[in-house]
Amino acid sequence: MDFNISPDDRVGGGPSRGKAAPGRPKKPKKGERLEPQLAMSPYADEDEKPRRKPKRTRKERRRRGFSLGGIFITLVHWGFVASIWGGVVVAGIVVYYAAQMPGAESWAVPERPANIRIVSADGQLISNRGQMGGEAVSYRELPHYVPAAVLSIEDKRFMSHFGVDPIGIVAAALDNLNEGRVARGGSTITQQLAKNLFLTPDQTLGRKVQEALLALWLEQNYSKEQILELYLNRVYFGAGAYGIEAAAQRYFGKSARNLALGEAAILAGVLQAPSRLAPTSNPEGAAARARVVLNEMAAEGYISREEAQAAAIDPDRRIRTRVAGAEYYVADWVESLMTAYLGEVKEDVIVSTTIDWDLQKHAEFVVREMVAKEGSNRGFTQGALVAMEVDGTVRALVGGTDYAQSQFNRAVTSRRQPGSAFKPFVYLAAMEKGYTPDTIAEDAPFTYEGWSPENASRRYVGPVTLRDGLAYSMNTIAGRLAIDVTPQVVIDTAQRLGISTPMLAVPSIALGTSEVSLLELTAAYAPFANGGNGVIANVITRIQAADDGEILYEASQAGPGQVISSEVVGEMNDMMVTALEVGTGKGASLNGWPIAGKTGTSQNARDAVFVGYSARMVTGVWLGNDDNSATTLSGGNVPVDIWSQFMTKAHEGMTVAELPGSYTRMAEMPQDIYQQPVQQQPVRETRTIVDLIGDLFGGR
Incomplete structure (x- = not known):
């Protein structure tokens, strides 16, 4: 189809x-x-085709992109990108600085520097010495509120963070932005410990990165309790105190184990700025900071509000802190001896001393009170005292009136002219040459090789016994004796008794012009009190390891042995008893005890000294000024008063004992030699040594 x-x-x-x-x-x-x-x-048909929508302009597109959703998406996008790149940069920085550190397998917490705990004869703490200033205490020995106070103000999330606290860092950054300054840091306690243990205090990026890495390592290898214990035993609390025990002893005179809640809050508050908030220098600031700590403790649930209020320091009441007493001079001396006894101290040790705590505090009290009472009137500001048993065992030592103001030890370190207190060594050399206390000497002016000694009184009494010459501290008699026995023999005699400071062999040594320390001068008198045995001043009886009690050193009874014959000891005691009965030291008293000694006053009264003794104890006292300025003192006034007050306390409960040796006097001495006819400044003449000796000993 x-x-x-x-x-x-x-x-x-x-x-x-x-x-x-x-x-x-x-x-x-x-x-x-x-x-x-x-x-x-x-x-x-092209004519029927709908037209294509025209393109939007850049302005229209931009306006459309500014919608809320667009902004959010853009921020998320670029935030994600920035975080990736930021992470890469941070990782690179961490890797860079980590590469500069040793391998973690070699990291280890360094040993804490050794502490030297110095205690009195009865175990009373005198002071802690060493780099840290205090021994370590375990976390579990402390009251619960001590670490709680530190955590509440320094690191609230310590128990939950991993060594670095991001929340704390952000919070600190926001606070600093609000304040417009660096008001606080974001470091954790672990980071602070890492810095103290391993790093320098430099505020650099590299140091902060390394600090964080070390903090992570500490958290991986130590428990929270261990980290906090390490921190508390090493952190700086100001005033030279490193660690909670050192701080507790420094500020409150007690162990950290016995701190009260308010005291714990004060110490925790100090950590923010140790130099600025130390209660010794800024008690008001320390009290205000402590109240902040207590409030934080209550907010964190460590204590109740009622407990916080009860423990807070009243703003109108000063914080009670420990006063640095004269025992600190003892501690300084002990610390200086440690190298000689042990070499380098590598472990915590306990040093037992010979110091009698009660006598030490009494000595400090008497010296400070007398300086305060008499200092302004007589023009002196400082004093020192050394007290020892007759075998050299030091029982008290005061190196100055205020350790907090000056740590210079005027009993051990200072060298000053002893004045006439040196004359017993001149007389001892004469006794050993054959003279006796009854030997007649001429108290008259003379000149020898350009040297012309004068009596302080400018009076001269003519012929006198050597007993009188020493009792009344006649310079002419001591000078003639020194020339006769020779200055070098005088030096040898003094060194045999314990004077170790180098001296010049010149005639003026008879008047105590060579400088010596009060410690060695006092020890050199001990043979007169103990029957002639030389002594070495001793303050340390035992040193033992703190951890296991191992004995590292123990004092022995060895000494120089007999340095003065018993006969000469009797002669010397006869003369020095007279010096305290009627001579320059007649103001000394000791409740019926036989006592002896010698006063000393240097030129222009720059130094006033008295060394006296019983059969049980020897004590030396010095008064003067650090700048060597003149005073109106003499060895026979304020030094004798201090000596009498201290020795009376020191002899309480002791049985009275006689001084060693005996000497039968040829004749009784007049009560006051200066009541006899006196020669007033006779004309001086130059004589030869032969003339001097003939005049002095022609009637012997």
């Missing part, structure tokens, strides 16, 4: 009239063939 389809009848063709409607096939005429064809677009 034949089909005839016209073009209009093809698929997509138009209607019989006009153009076919778009999309509809044209209806074929009768008898026309309809050709098959592919469907055409309904918009085949």
Whole structure:
């Protein structure tokens, strides 16, 4: 069959009239063939095609992009990108600084520097010495509120963080932004410990990265309790105190084991700024900071609000801190001896001393009170005292009136002129040459090789016994004796008794012009009190290891032995008893005890000294000024008063004992030699040594 389809009848063709409607096939005429064809677009005719939507301008596109959703998507996108790159940068920095550190397998917590615990004869703590200033205490020995106070103010999330606290860092950053300054840091206790143990205090990026790495290592290798214990035993609390025990002793005079809640809050508050908040220098600031700590402790639930209020320091009341007493001079001396006894101290040790705690505090009290009472009137500001038993065992030592103001030890370190207190060594040399207390000497002016000694009184009485010459401290007599026995023999005699300071062999040595320490001068008098045995001043009886009690050193009884014959000891005691009965030291008293000694006053009264003794104890006293300025003192006034007050206390409960040796006097001495006829400043003449000796000893 034949089909005839016209073009209009093809698929997509138009209607019989006009153009076919778009999309509809044209209806074929009768008898026309309809050709098959592919469907055409309904918009085949270009005129019927809808126009393409015009492109948006850049401004329109930008306006559309600022919608809230767009901003969020953009931020998420770029935040993700930045975090990736930031992580890469941080990782690179960490790797860089980590590469500069030793391998983690070699890391180890360094040993804490050794502590030297110095105690009195009865076990009373005198002081802790060493780099740290205090011994270590275990975490479990402390009251619970001591570590709680530190955690509440320094690191609230210590128990939960991993060594670095991101929350704390962000919070610190926000606080600093609000304050407009660095108000606080974001370091954890673990980071602070890492810095103290391993790093320098430099505030650099590298140091902070290394600090964080070390903190992570500490957290991996130590428990929280161990880390906190390490921290508390090493952190700086100001005033030279490293560790909680050193701080407790320094500020409150007690062990950290016995701290009260308020005291614990003060120490925790100090950590923010140890130099600025130390209670010794800024008690008001320390008290205010302690109240902040107590409030934080209450907020964290460690204590109640009532406990916080009860423990807070009244703003109108000063914090009571320990006063650095004269026992610190003892501790300084002991510490200086440690190298000689042990070499380098590598472990914690306990040093037992000979110090009598009660006598030590009494000595300090008497010296300070007398300086305060008489100092302004007589022009002096300092004092020192050394007291020892007759075998050299030191029982008390005062190196100055105020250790907090001056740590210079005027009893041990200082060298001052002893004045006439040195004369017993001159007389001892004369006694050993064969003279006696009854030997007659001429008290008159003389000149020898340009040297012309004068009596302090400017009066001269002519012929006198050597006993009188020493009792009344006649310079002319001591000078003649020194020339006779020779200055070098005088020096040898003094050194045999314990004077170790180098001295010049000149005639003026007879008047005590060579400087010596009060400690060695006092020890050199001990043979007169003990029957002639030389002594070495001793303050340490035992040194033992703190951990296991091993004895590292123990004092022995060895000494120089007999340095004065018993006969000469009797002669010397005869003369020095007279010096205290009627001579320059007659103000000394000791409740019926036989006592002896000698006063000394240097030129212009720059130094006033008295050394006296009984059969049980020897005590030396010095008064003066650090700048060597003149005073109106003499050895026979304030030094004798201090000596009498101290020695009276020291001899309480003792049985009275006689001084060693005996000497029978040839004649009784007058009560006051200066009531006899006196020569007033005779004309001086130059004489030879032969003339001097003849005049002095012609009647012997």
